[in-house]
Each structure stands twice: as structure tokens, then as C-alpha cells.
Amino acid sequence: MALPFLSIPANIITNITESRLFGILWESLPRLLSYGIRVTVPLTIVSFILALLISVVVAMIQYADVKILRQICRFYIWVIRGTPLLVQLYLVFYGLPSVGITLDALPTAILVFGFNEGAYMAETMRGALQSVSVGQVEAGYCVGLNYIQIMWHIVLPQAFRTAFPALSNSLISMLKGTSMAATITVMEMFRQAQVINGRVYESLGLYTEVALIYLLFCTLLTWLQHKGEKKLASFGGTKK
Amino acid sequence: MMLKIRDVHKRFENTDVLKGIDLDVEKGDVVAILGPSGSGKTTFLRCVNFLERADKGTINFDGITVDMPTATKQMIHTLRKKTAFVFQNYNLFQNKTVLQNVTLGLTAGLHMNKAEARDIAEDALRRVGMADKLTSYPVQLSGGQQQRVAIARGLASSPEIIYFDEPTSALDPELIGEVLAVMRRLAEEGMTMLVVTHEMEFARSVSSRVLFMEGGYVIESGPTAEFFQHPKTQRSQEFIHSLLSARE
Numbered sequence: 001m002a003l004p005f006l007s008i009p010a011n012i013i014t015n016i017t018e019s020r021l022f023g024i025l026w027e028s029l030p031r032l033l034s035y036g037i038r039v040t041v042p043l044t045i046v047s048f049i050l051a052l053l054i055s056v057v058v059a060m061i062q063y064a065d066v067k068i069l070r071q072i073c074r075f076y077i078w079v080i081r082g083t084p085l086l087v088q089l090y091l092v093f094y095g096l097p098s099v100g101i102t103l104d105a106l107p108t109a110i111l112v113f114g115f116n117e118g119a120y121m122a123e124t125m126r127g128a129l130q131s132v133s134v135g136q137v138e139a140g141y142c143v144g145l146n147y148i149q150i151m152w153h154i155v156l157p158q159a160f161r162t163a164f165p166a167l168s169n170s171l172i173s174m175l176k177g178t179s180m181a182a183t184i185t186v187m188e189m190f191r192q193a194q195v196i197n198g199r200v201y202e203s204l205g206l207y208t209e210v211a212l213i214y215l216l217f218c219t220l221l222t223w224l225q226h227k228g229e230k231k232l233a234s235f236g237g238t239k240k
Numbered sequence: 241m242m243l244k245i246r247d248v249h250k251r252f253e254n255t256d257v258l259k260g261i262d263l264d265v266e267k268g269d270v271v272a273i274l275g276p277s278g279s280g281k282t283t284f285l286r287c288v289n290f291l292e293r294a295d296k297g298t299i300n301f302d303g304i305t306v307d308m309p310t311a312t313k314q315m316i317h318t319l320r321k322k323t324a325f326v327f328q329n330y331n332l333f334q335n336k337t338v339l340q341n342v343t344l345g346l347t348a349g350l351h352m353n354k355a356e357a358r359d360i361a362e363d364a365l366r367r368v369g370m371a372d373k374l375t376s377y378p379v380q381l382s383g384g385q386q387q388r389v390a391i392a393r394g395l396a397s398s399p400e401i402i403y404f405d406e407p408t409s410a411l412d413p414e415l416i417g418e419v420l421a422v423m424r425r426l427a428e429e430g431m432t433m434l435v436v437t438h439e440m441e442f443a444r445s446v447s448s449r450v451l452f453m454e455g456g457y458v459i460e461s462g463p464t465a466e467f468f469q470h471p472k473t474q475r476s477q478e479f480i481h482s483l484l485s486a487r488e
Contacts, residue, residue: 138291139331143393144321144349153344157335 021205028196028206036189036213043109043188044175050114051121051170058118059125060151073122080119086180088112093184109181117174121167128163129155161232168225172218179214189213242267242432243401248297248308250283257283258294259456265401265434270427272447272464273436276479279453281436282328285405288434289325290316302400321350324394328406330386332378332393338365339374342393350397357396364392368422384415388422395426402426404435440483444468452476 058073080088093108103111132155140150160167182191193210197203243265250258257280265271273281287294287308294308301322306315332341342361346352352360365371368388378386387407394402404423408416420442427433427446437443443450443464450467452460452475460467460476471477 133331135327135329135331136333139325139327139333139390141291142289142320142323142325143345144317144397145345146317149348153348154333154335161335 021202024196024200024202025205025209028193028209031196032189032192032210032213035187035192036217039186039188040175040178040190041217043106043113043178043181043186044171047110047113047117047178048171048174050110051116051118051174052167054114054118055121055125056156058122059129062122062126063129064147076115077119077122080116085112085116085177086183088116089180089184105181105184105186108184109178109186113174113177113181117170117177121163121170124163124166124170125159128159128166131162132158164229164232165225168221168228172221175217175221176214242269242302243434244300245288246298246300248284248287249295250280250287250292251295257456258287261297261453261456261458263451263458263461265432267400267432268430269449270431270433270435270447271449271451272443273434273451273453274438274440274443274479275453275459280456281453282405284453285403285434285436289320289323289403291325321397322400324397324399324402326387326390326394326402326404326407329410330378330383330390332386332390334378337375337377338370338381338389341378341389342396345393345397360396361392364396365389367395367425368392369418382415383411384418387411387419391419391422391426401432401434404433404437406436406438408437408439440480452479454479 058076061069061073089108089112092103092112093105096102136154136158137150140154145153178188179190181188182194185191190210193206197206200206243263245261245263245265248258248261249256261280261284263271273285275281283292286292287297288299290308290311297308299306299308299319301319304319306319311319333344336344339358339361342364343354343357346357346360347354362371362374365374368391370385370388370392373381373385373389378389381389391402391407407423408419411419416439420439423433423435423442424446435443435447447464450460450462450464451458452467454475460471460473462472467476468480471480
């Protein structure tokens with residue numbers, strides 16, 4: 001079992017049990033948690049709401065086949081899905097100031113995360129809208145509803161239910177993705193870990209710690225998703 | 241004459257599905273639209289309620305004449321408020337309870353207040369024997385129960401006519417009876433109905449008139465008794481004969 005490229009120092013056990021590392025991790029925990037709760041979570045929520053709004057509008061424009069707007073939506077999805085998130089962040093934060101558009105780091109992060117995930121979620125929503133049977137719409141017209149009422153009362157709620165697991169995926173992915181905001185100077189949880197590490201040089205310990213906090217947050221979201229799916233299961237799909 | 245439909249044509253791709261259909265419906269009539277599969281019966285019914293856009297034809301409803309290919313959204317909306325449509329596969333709103341399925345059209349479509357809508361809906365559901373399932377969702381009901389709720393949804397808006405598009409074709413054989421019983425009662429109460437159906441016994445005993453279609457044409461149209469006892473055309477004779485012999 002010789003792994004020549006993986007050299008584990010003989011003193012690893014003593015290193016880990018060394019009280020200095022534990023002290024650092026213990027002391028940085030409330031600080032990391034606080035940045036997680038005060039910055040990472042709100043950044044995720046606001047960006048996600050923005051993404052959700054964008055995705056619903058973009059999906060509905062395509063569903064209703066609004067002529068020119070539809071082309072614009074396809075273009076938006078094509079560009080956003082075809083370029084890396086990191087590049088988009090850099091472009092807006094470091095690139096746009098040279099043409100006179102200067103945004104603060106946090107608003108930049110919210111906009112980029114929102115528009116980025118919005119493109120993926122728009123496709124999720126479009127698929128979900130198309131999965132609602134035409135008969136539901138026809139029945140809506142036949143009982144005297146107009147298009148907007150049919151969308152609001154019948155099609156959107158059913159599409160949302162179908163899209164819920166995939167949207168939850170997007171939310172979880174976005175929560176982790178907010179760590180990229182560190183690259184454009186947003187003081188969020190991961191950036192905090194970097195800052196602390198800059199002083200104490202405990203990369204393994206600190207990045208493990210921050211990873212575990214992300215894992216904790218995502219576990220909470222997974223639990224919420226489970227709750228939500230149970231609630232939505234009361235109509236359609238699963239028989240009681 | 242309550243409903244006067246003239247010269248309806250409809251073409252899908254390269255196929256002429258309807259080649260000039262006429263139909264008159266008097267108040268209180270129950271018209272059975274019969275014919276072999278692919279004869280255009282369902283398409284005709286869907287054109288009459290503008291679920292498909294006819295390429296040619298006029299419809300006169302209570303004195304209002306509408307050109308079918310060019311009717312405006314507003315005009316279609318006005319006509320639909322006087323009618324109800326019952327689908328082959330029920331099309332109950334999956335995200336709504338039984339009660340909400342019936343009230344939605346009343347509150348959102350006809351701008352009734354909630355209490356009034358609820359009263360009317362409960363009454364309509366009582367008439368189809370579904371008043372004990374108000375809070376159930378469609379997936380929790382059998383096909384027959386769903387179709388009865390769909391009929392109640394149609395009844396609730398007090399339509400002048402109800403269109404039925406093969407209302408029992410998707411049902412298990414043992415569930416057909418309960419739906420036909422509801423329809424039979426409606427007919428007895430004087431409801432005007434236009435029914436696309438394969439249920440010969442129902443057509444024979446309930447309908448007042450028959451429209452027999454094949455290949456996009458009306459082959460024969462007339463009072464039910466006459467159609468079944470003395471069919472005028474060779475084709476109707478064959479059709480009736482084949483159905484009766486299939487039954488044995």
C-alpha cells in the first residue's frame with residue numbers, strides 16, 4: 001500500500017491533538033458561523049428570490065410564446081449557461097467599471113448569482129410548465145377563466161410542484177456557490193476562513209471547519225426540501 | 241332555436257376532418273353525436289366550444305351569430321359562459337380540492353363571492369352525489385367520481401347547454417353506470433345536452449335526437465326513435481347493425 005505521491009508526516013497524530021489547532025478552530029467557529037448566518041444565508045436567500053422571479057418570467061414568456069421576448073430569453077439562457085460563473089463575477093465587478101458601471105461587491109454578487117442560477121431555473125420551470133397537461137388549460141377556459149387566471153390558479157401551482165425538487169437543488173447549489181463571492185471581496189463565510197487562515201496558517205483545519213458548516217447549512221435545506229415535498233404531495237402524483 | 245351551427249369545416253395538416261357539419265339544437269334537446277372512430281365527432285364538439293378553431297362555419301347561440309374562424313377572444317369568452325364542457329379524461333384541476341374545482345369558475349370566472357359560490361357548488365355536488373368528498377383531491381377519487389365532479393363543475397355555472405365529449409370512454413366498465421345515471425337525470429330535468437358517445441343504449445334511451453357522422457360528413461340526422469328503428473341510409477343501418485351484433 002505504498003503511495004509515493006501521498007506522503008503523510010509521521011507526526012500527524014501529534015499535530016492534530018496539539019491544543020493550538022483546537023484552540024484556533026474553537027475560537028473561529030462563532031466567527032465563521034456568524035458570517036454564515038449574517039452574510040452567506042441572506043446572500044443566498046436574496047439571490048435565490050431574484051433567480052426565482054427571473055426564472056418564472058423567462059419560463060412564462062417561452063411558455064406563452066411571446067414572439068421577440070422569447071428570442072431574448074433564449075439568448076439570455078444561452079449566454080449565461082455557456083460562460084463560467086467565476087468569469088461572470090469578474091466581468092461585472094472588475095470589468096464593467098472601465099465602461100463607467102461600478103457596483104459594490106455585495107450587489108454585484110446578488111445580481112450575478114441571481115441571473116446565473118435564474119437561467120438554469122428558467123429551464124427547470126419551462127419543463128415543469130410544459131408538463132402540465134393541455135387539458136388543465138382547456139378546462140380552465142371552459143369554466144370561464146382567462147389566461148392569467150388559468151396560469152395563476154392552475155398551471156403555475158402544478159408546475160411549481162413538479163419543479164420543487166429541482167429548484168431545491170438550485171438553492172443548495174447556490175448556497176455553496178456564494179463562496180465564490182470571496183473572489184470579488186465580499187466578506188462572507190469562506191472569505192472569513194481565508195482571512196483567519198492568513199494569520200494562523202491552518203488550511204486543513206480551517207477549510208475542513210468551513211466545509212462542515214456549509215454541510216450543516218445544506219443539511220438543513222435538504223430537511224426543509226423534504227418537509228416541503230411532503231406538504232406538496234397532498235395533491236397530484238402520490239395517492240394517499 | 242337555441243343553437244344553430246352551419247357548415248363547419250376543419251382541416252388538420254393534410255386531412256379534412258370536418259367537411260361541412262350543420263346542427264340545430266332546441267332548448268331541452270339531448271343530441272347524441274354518433275359515428276365510428278375518426279369520424280370527426282370530437283373535433284366537431286371541440287370546434288363548437290372553440291377548443292379547436294374551425295376553418296369555416298358559423299354558430300348562432302341565442303340569437304348571437306359568430307363567424308367561427310374569426311371570433312374574437314371576447315366573443316368566445318361570452319359564449320363559453322353560457323356553456324359547460326365535460327371532457328373524456330375529466331380534466332379536474334389537479335391542485336384543487338373537489339369543492340375548489342367547482343367554485344373556481346364561479347369566484348374567478350363569474351366574480352361571485354365565496355359564500356355564494358360555496359352554496360352553489362355544494363348544491364351542484366349534491367346533485368351528482370359527491371357532496372361527501374368536498375375536501376378530497378382528484379387523485380384520491382375513482383374515474384367515475386372524478387367525472388361526476390366534472391359534471392358538477394359544469395352545472396355550477398348554470399349553463400344553457402352542456403357539451404359532453406365521450407364522458408364514459410375513459411372509465412372502467414363498472415364505473416360507467418354512475419356517470420350515465422347522472423346524465424340521464426340531467427336530461428330528465430330538461431338540461432340541453434350535446435353528447436359525443438359510444439354508449440348506444442344511452443343514446444337510444446336518453447337522447448331526443450341523433451347526429452350520425454362519418455368521414456367528416458353528417459350521414460343522417462333526426463329524432464332518435466326514427467334513427468334506430470328506420471335508419472334512412474345504408475351506412476346508418478350497417479352502423480346500428482354492427483353495434484347491436486357486437487353486443488351479443
